[in-house]
Amino acid sequence: MPEMNQRIVLASRPRGEASVDNFRLETVPVPALQDGQVLVRQHFLSLDPYMRMRMNDAKNYAAPQPLNEVMIGGTVGVVAESRHPGYAAGDSVVGMGGWQQWAVFDAAQPGALRKVDATRIPLSAYLGAVGMPGVTAWVGLVHFIEPKEGETIVVDAASGAVGSVVGQLAKARGCRAVGIAGGADKCAYVVEELGFDACIDYKQHREPAALAAALDAAAPKGVDGLFENVGGAIFDVVLSRMNAFGRVALCGLISGYDGQSLAIHNARLLLTQRLRLQGFIVSEHMHLWPPALKELGGLVAGGQLKFRETVAPDLAAAPEAFLGLLKGRNFGKQLVKLA
Known part of the structure; x- marks a missing residue:
């Protein structure tokens, strides 16, 4: 068993835009295991936009990240030592181990730790396409948007x-999938590798009128379902192209995570187009995780669901990688390699 552990804690709360100064790298002892606990050598850490909101001491769907404690985060790794009968050394597991190299889990706590099969699916994928992000896509699309064959889905x-x-699942259900991304390389990947029908580079269409014209070309029959991750001007433009009885799954508002105002300027359309808008937090829909993971795991194992990863080299690089994620500098799932 290792004696020391490296971890990153939240040192201070951001005032406006987050910075590396809000984090602190520490070396601390690894605690001795108690009955029912499991020690995991963490291999990958997931970096996700929701972490930014939890850095603030403000009302949210979850408690704020405590100061001077390990930053919250999903992890995958391998059991190094176990004092729980359900886990053995060598088991591949996924849990919320946080920004640290070693993590102790109370394995008896429901949902704290889950064994996974790393022989058919890469371990890192359990933090992406077959993890929380993939399940988020599945829940928002399948459960809230409820796509029908022939409809147009925008994400x-x-x-x-x-x-x-989202786009790949929409295509599998017979829909037209239209993406919006930042940069020609990302748009090329979305269309050529992931199989979307079209992708709009918002960096080339910064004015609302230009973005609207590009969306008209990509979605000539209008938009039936919107999976919203960004908010702001992009959200307004897509709302203006929604068909009657369209559905919006509101997953994130990353353009406002540093405190920017995100007014909806086309709110009238919610009424005139009889739209259904549902904000959701995937952890509040645990009953949907098993069917979602079953489909996602099967698609990844069979090579039918593609994904891409950006991997920071070590724990010390996590803060910069996280800030880059908030600026859209990552390509695909942002991970940190811990082992």
Whole structure:
């Protein structure tokens, strides 16, 4: 058993835009295992936009990240030592181990730790396409948008861990999938590798009128379902192209995570187009995880669901990688390699 552990804690709360100064790298002892606990050598850490909101001491769907404690985060790794009968050394597991190299889990706590099969699916994929981001895509699309064959589904942040899965699942259900992403390389990947029907580069269409014209070309029959990750001007433009009785799954508002105002300027359309808008947090729909993971795991194992990863080299690189994620500098799922 190792004696020391490296971890990153939240040192201070951001005032406006987050910075590396809000984090602190520490070396601390690894605690001795108690009955029912499991020690995991973590291999990969997931970096996700929701972490930014939890850095603030403000009302949210979850408690704020405590100061001077390990940053919250999903992880995958291998059991190094176990004092729980359900786990043995060598088991591959996924849990919320946080920004640290070693994590102790109370394995008896429901949902704290889950064994996974790393022989058919890469271990890192359990933090992406076959993990929380993939399940988020599945729940938002299948459960809330309820796509029907022939409909047009739009998703922004389309090359990211969630958006990339949304489009592929929509195509598998006979829909037209239109992505919105930042950069020609990301749009090329979304269309040529992931199989979307079209992708709009918002960096080339920064004015609302230009973005609307590009969306008209990509979705000539209008938009039936919107999976919203960004908010702001992009959200307004897509709302203006929604068909009657369209459905919006509101997953994220990353353009406002540093405190920017995100007014909806086309709110009248919610009424005139009789739209259904549902904000959702995937952890509140645990009953949907088993069917979602079954489909996602089968598709990844069979090579039918593609994904891409950006991997920071070590724990010390996590803060910069996280800030880059918030700026859209990652390509696909943002991970940190821990082992």
